Amino acid sequence: MNLILLAWKNIRHQWLDTLLGVLLLAFGLGTISMLILIEKQSSEQFNRNIKDIDMVLGAKGSPLQLILANVYHVDAPTGNIKIRDAKQVIYNPTVAMAIPLAYGDNFQQWRIVGTDSNYAQHYAMKLREGVAFKEEYDANIGADVAKATGLKLGDTFLSTHGLDQTENDEEHAHHHAYRVVGIFEKSGSVIDRLILTPLETIWHAHVYSEPASTEIEESNDSTNSPPPMIKKGPMMMLRPAKAMAPSPNDNKEVTAYLIKSRMAMAQMILPNLIKETNMQLAFTAIEVNRLSQNFGLGMDTVKAVAWVIIGLSFFSIFISLFNSLKKRKYELALMRSMGASPFKVFALIITESLLLVSTGIIFSWLFSRIGLSILSHQLNNSFHYTMNVKDFSIQEVYLTIAALLFGVIAALAPAINAYKMDISKTLAHE
Amino acid sequence: MLTTKELQYQYPKGKKIDFPDFSLQQGETGLLLGESGSGKTTLLHILSGLRAPTAGVVQYDNTNLYQLSSGQRDAFRGKNMGLIFQTPAFIQSLSVLENLMAPLYLNHQLQDQHKAKHLLEKVGLYHKINQRPFQLSIGEQQRVSIIRAVIQSPQLIFADEPTSALDDKNAHQVIELLLNISAENKASLLVVTHDHRWSSFISKTIRL
Secondary structure: OOOHHHHHHHHHHHHHHHHHHHHHHHHHHHHHHHHHHHHHHHHHHHHHHOOOOOOOEEEEEOHHHHHHHHHHHOOOOOEEEEEHHHHHHHOOOOEEEEEEEEEEEEEOEEEEEEEEEEHHHHHHOOOEEOOOOOOOOOOEEOOOHHHHHHHOOOEEEEEEEEOOOOOOOHHHHHHHHEEEEEEOOOOOOOOHHHHEEEHHHHHOOOOOOHHHHHHHHHOOOOOOOOOOOOOOHHHHHOOOOHOOOOOOOOEEOEEEEEEOOOOOOOOHHHHHHOOOOOEEEEEHHHHHHHHHHHHHHHHHHHHHHHHHHHHHHHHHHHHHHHHHHHHHHHHHHHHHOOOOOHHHHHHHHHHHHHHHHHHHHHHHHHHHHHHHHHHHHHHHHHHHOOOOOOOHHHHHHHHHHHHHHHHHHHHHHHHHHOOOOOHHHHHHOO | OEEEEEEEEEOOOOOEEOOOOOEOOOOOOEEOOOOOOOOOOHHHHOOOOOOOOOEEEEEEEOEEEHHOOOHHHHHHHHHHHEEEOOOOOOOOOOHHHHHHHHHHHOOOOOOHHHHHHHHHHOOHHHHHHHHHHHHHHHHHHHHHHHHHHHHHHHHHHHOOOOOOOOHHHHHHHHHHHHHHHHHOOOOEEEEOOOOHHHHHOOOOOOOO
């Protein structure tokens, strides 16, 4: 026998009295713990995907939607823009980088995105196998796509029109097969969940149905190629007249350009260039900040409720310890009569409280992981986003320490009462 | 072994009691007799260090009990005294055997189960070893509480009305057990009672 075993047996003996307190504590701590992990992981995801992208150029609509759709690929796009219109922004000297994105099709609900090689380079993607796409209908698939669809190198597949139709939606299926030429390593970025293909594929599959060979031939001429990424460097400070010249692709459309500016002034200059167009520039910092604030407000509300529950749980533990003290007063006096020091009785009550809190902590860990797992499942179904259930935050350690500390505080009054107990009077029932 | 001198106790809102001086030698048994309210239990608590007297001395060999600090008194009681109460009381969350081990744990002694098992066997309660105290009859509970009182071989056993709640059959069993077990342990036994069934077993009496 030892103090912990004795305390544990006492708790087990009157488990019904303490159950509510432990459950409340587990629920409160579990909620806080889950929110900590959601905040941590969503913040990591946001930062990883936003990676140096300052602006998104796209069709008018909600700027937040434009960013969610094109940076995180969790929302529908606002529409398409003509390359001709976009040129005045993407070739502006204040722009350091512009990555074109065009999409509207899916394979088994995984987005197919037409782009150029710079998109993968921007996220430092590495191919696990195969090569980078080169020809129309070549596809480089993200690691999550490969895992979920089972697509392998050399496999072919048909796309479906739209972003959320299933493969069985024959009516909207395209009839030109894609071929998997490369599979990316897992990166933790949005590309894990995308199928990348040359821009020309998307144009070919949709309204721009010029023969592929023509475009490939044309692409040999740099003036006819899709708007390229503007490389960094002093030479590009000047607007390249050749790039601004009319090209056969001018009338083609893209969904958006991901833009990195060369200088802060870009944020003032660029919006003025598109005032009279159907385009908009959404600033990632502003929109993400707004999203975080809204998201944070909701999180704060849930957190506040969870803290109230935790407070109630400690009150409940305090009450149950006090009630238990009343019931066991004679028992504790008996222990004292057998030689237990006042400190031992004090320590017993504190240990019981710590064991109750520890039980609550263990259950809270289970609750938070189960909650996170359910959330992850829902996110995966809706957006192909997942949460790491095995993740751990240092804040959870602080939370655990704080909970144990509060456990000691909740037990202090009953423990002091036990410490000061008059054994003789108690044993004599005076 | 145990000597008292000019013991006096003043109740906070009541009478003052002067207790007679007496002594108890090692292995000796004595009866503390008195009417209800005469202060028998109070004296027992004073003798066992649970309640400090207003005046007087409680001496165990060379140890003056009330010159010890509170903590030292607890430890002294734990090591040298075994207490038996009128209503058997136990730690309800523990089994019979665990309750018998509790004094050893509380006094930082080796928790050897052999003696407890042997004594339980002797009183015919070995089969109840893993039961909870509330599953035993009152008579059985009192026998277990006697075993608990002697589990760490104390020099003194104090029993407060140990048979008053028992019928004749159980009372005789408990009386015989207490006398035998204290004799085997060479412990002094002081029984506080107004139960006449004891008088034929113990000749030394202290009257209040």
